[in-house]
Amino acid sequence: MNADGNEALSRRGFLAISAATLGGVMLAPGIRLIEIAGARAPEQGVSKQVRWGLLIDTNKCAPGCDDCVKACATENGLKQSGYTRTDAQWIRKVELKDKRTGRASSVPVMCQHCEHPPCVDVCPTGASFKRADGIVLVDRHICIGCRYCMMACPYKARSIVFEAITEQNPDVPRGQGCAEACTLCVHRVDREQQPACVEACTKAGHNAMLFGDLNDPHSEIAQRVAKYASTQIRADFKLNPGVRYQGL
Amino acid sequence: MGASFIYRELAGPSPRYWGLLALLGVPLALAAGAYFYMEHYGHIVTGMDNQIVWGVPHVFALFLVVAATGVLNIAMAASVFGKAVYRPVAPLSALVSLAILTGGLALLMLDLGRSDRMIVAITQLNPESLFALRVIFYDGFMASVGVYLWFLLERRMNRYIKPAAIVAFLWQLLLITTTGLEFGFNFRAAYDTLLYAPMFIAYAAAYGTAVFVLILFAVCAWEERPLPEALSGRLKKLLGISVGASLFFTVLFLGSKYELVRSREVARFFLFDGGVYTALLWLGQIALGAVVPLALLWRAQISRASLTAASALVVLGGLAQMYVTLIGGQAYPQILFPGMLESSSFFDGEIHPYTPSVPELLLSLGGVALAAALIAVALRALALLPERLDQAARAQA
Numbered sequence: 237m238n239a240d241g242n243e244a245l246s247r248r249g250f251l252a253i254s255a256a257t258l259g260g261v262m263l264a265p266g267i268r269l270i271e272i273a274g275a276r277a278p279e280q281g282v283s284k285q286v287r288w289g290l291l292i293d294t295n296k297c298a299p300g301c302d303d304c305v306k307a308c309a310t311e312n313g314l315k316q317s318g319y320t321r322t323d324a325q326w327i328r329k330v331e332l333k334d335k336r337t338g339r340a341s342s343v344p345v346m347c348q349h350c351e352h353p354p355c356v357d358v359c360p361t362g363a364s365f366k367r368a369d370g371i372v373l374v375d376r377h378i379c380i381g382c383r384y385c386m387m388a389c390p391y392k393a394r395s396i397v398f399e400a401i402t403e404q405n406p407d408v409p410r411g412q413g414c415a416e417a418c419t420l421c422v423h424r425v426d427r428e429q430q431p432a433c434v435e436a437c438t439k440a441g442h443n444a445m446l447f448g449d450l451n452d453p454h455s456e457i458a459q460r461v462a463k464y465a466s467t468q469i470r471a472d473f474k475l476n477p478g479v480r481y482q483g484l
Numbered sequence: 485m486g487a488s489f490i491y492r493e494l495a496g497p498s499p500r501y502w503g504l505l506a507l508l509g510v511p512l513a514l515a516a517g518a519y520f521y522m523e524h525y526g527h528i529v530t531g532m533d534n535q536i537v538w539g540v541p542h543v544f545a546l547f548l549v550v551a552a553t554g555v556l557n558i559a560m561a562a563s564v565f566g567k568a569v570y571r572p573v574a575p576l577s578a579l580v581s582l583a584i585l586t587g588g589l590a591l592l593m594l595d596l597g598r599s600d601r602m603i604v605a606i607t608q609l610n611p612e613s614l615f616a617l618r619v620i621f622y623d624g625f626m627a628s629v630g631v632y633l634w635f636l637l638e639r640r641m642n643r644y645i646k647p648a649a650i651v652a653f654l655w656q657l658l659l660i661t662t663t664g665l666e667f668g669f670n671f672r673a674a675y676d677t678l679l680y681a682p683m684f685i686a687y688a689a690a691y692g693t694a695v696f697v698l699i700l701f702a703v704c705a706w707e708e709r710p711l712p713e714a715l716s717g718r719l720k721k722l723l724g725i726s727v728g729a730s731l732f733f734t735v736l737f738l739g740s741k742y743e744l745v746r747s748r749e750v751a752r753f754f755l756f757d758g759g760v761y762t763a764l765l766w767l768g769q770i771a772l773g774a775v776v777p778l779a780l781l782w783r784a785q786i787s788r789a790s791l792t793a794a795s796a797l798v799v800l801g802g803l804a805q806m807y808v809t810l811i812g813g814q815a816y817p818q819i820l821f822p823g824m825l826e827s828s829s830f831f832d833g834e835i836h837p838y839t840p841s842v843p844e845l846l847l848s849l850g851g852v853a854l855a856a857a858l859i860a861v862a863l864r865a866l867a868l869l870p871e872r873l874d875q876a877a878r879a880q881a
């Protein structure tokens with residue numbers, strides 16, 4: 237009997253250990269992945285109380301300086317293929333000269349993260365969307381590459397990926413045939429960091445770019461736009477971009 | 485439908501008919517090859533770039549979509565507005581409309597950056613997007629024209645032809661108006677005017693009538709089906725009025741762009757400084773596509789050859805117009821800072837160049853071949869055209 241009982245226990249014990257091991261093998265990677273992904277809880281999600289924006293002081297932005305452009309390319313894995321007409325450009329320096337007075341200025345132009353984005357209005361699948369905090373993004377899973385957003389954007393902010401991409405930045409997935417544009421470095425913003433262009437501009441001592449919450453009256457950006465005159469590109473379109481320019 | 489007509493499908497099987505299908509198979513096979521090539525390597529193998537994002541496939545697709553809505557005018561004139569002379573050809577009008585719309589939509593789908601996600605385009609609709617609503621408009625148009633065609637062909641349903649035709653007419657109006665509005669609502673300097681809506685209605689009427697004349701004459705010549713003078717006379721008038729209306733709206737559009745100081749530069753670009761676009765506008769769209777056809781159509785009695793020539797010129801002028809509107813409109817720079825000279829690594833302030841690549845052209849011709857093949861197969865399978873179109877004239881006389 238005893239011998240039989242021990243045998244039964246050992247079998248039960250074996251099954252229990254096997255089940256525990258199997259469960260551990262199956263569940264542990266999932267738990268570990270959740271930990272790595274660090275997804276926020278629903279109550280910590282983005283809020284429409286926030287309106288992320290940029291203020292660009294064109295008086296401090298030097299012609300020919302492209303620190304912001306380089307930082308964007310490095311951060312988001314945008315590589316030069318040699319075909320400039322088909323290379324994606326999420327931010328570019330536009331050199332301006334007033335036709336009447338001859339006054340020259342230089343401004344970085346990227347997705348203007350409009351309050352009423354035409355790219356979102358025209359997108360047939362809803363791949364172009366605006367987050368609650370005002371950041372305009374492309375859902376690469378449902379973008380069909382129709383390029384209607386590129387036709388509709390009055391700021392020429394969007395690019396399409398013309399060929400297969402290798403060695404991508406894991407934080408910024410991109411894909412052949414999908415439209416894309418400045419994400420305001422949403423992956424950094426969600427980690428409470430500054431967009432790469434702003435960080436590079438500040439690090440180099442230019443201080444021409446300021447990032448912050450336009451809705452927070454205590455933020456530096458909100459105080460600056462309240463105190464000094466700033467403009468939006470093609471304000472006549474009434475799209476209320478989140479990017480504002482000083483000194484234009 | 486008048487009882488005096490005997491509807492017959494194309495005779496066959498004949499070596500001539502199979503030869504025609506085989507001939508259409510060549511551009512279809514080439515287009516399939518071009519599609520897979522573009523799909524595999526990406527749009528890098530096209531002439532498109534980040535400035536000219538819609539190329540020649542869209543030119544052909546838009547032409548086919550616009551013409552498809554216009555072709556239906558013949559059937560609508562018969563079934564909604566009671567023009568008896570068009571009644572015998574109403575089924576052909578509905579069929580051609582469906583076939584060339586299919587050709588145009590196939591092009592739009594095959595030119596997507598991610599054409600493998602076509603199912604997403606159908607299942608995920610952004611209800612706020614005019615572009616997404618057009619998916620519903622296309623479906624509704626096809627369904628309503630399909631039902632209308634069925635009622636035309638099914639004797640028991642003949643009494644419901646008029647209500648079905650009215651529904652199809654409303655979808656037609658919705659589809660062509662929103663096609664124009666897609667440009668009208670766009671911020672680009674070349675677009676941005678609601679004139680595009682009525683202008684595209686006129687273009688649709690002109691291109692649709694021209695395409696219909698060419699197909700009707702081709703089918704009648706294929707089997708030597710007699711065509712009454714009354715019908716070709718009416719088609720001549722319809723084509724003349726449509727081309728006249730198109731020219732009127734073109735002049736109004738360019739004139740108003742030029743007259744308003746804020747848009748004068750873009751009007752100057754199209755009218756004088758646009759290189760290939762200026763040449764295509766004046767020589768293609770206006771001279772060959774409108775003035776010469778109007779001169780040909782002006783006479784009281786014209787030969788079938790003249791009407792065919794006028795229709796062919798209207799089609800060529802239509803393709804020129806779509807190229808000017810679509811590619812020219814993108815080639816003209818977007819103005820971000822009015823009053824300033826702009827330059828950048830992203831080609832701000834510059835006229836953007838575009839040269840269509842061979843795969844793009846092959847894909848585009850495939851869309852036309854698909855429409856033609858659908859018409860050929862449908863005419864062989866279904867009795868869509870009377871054996872003798874001149875019977876009506878005799879019966880009514």
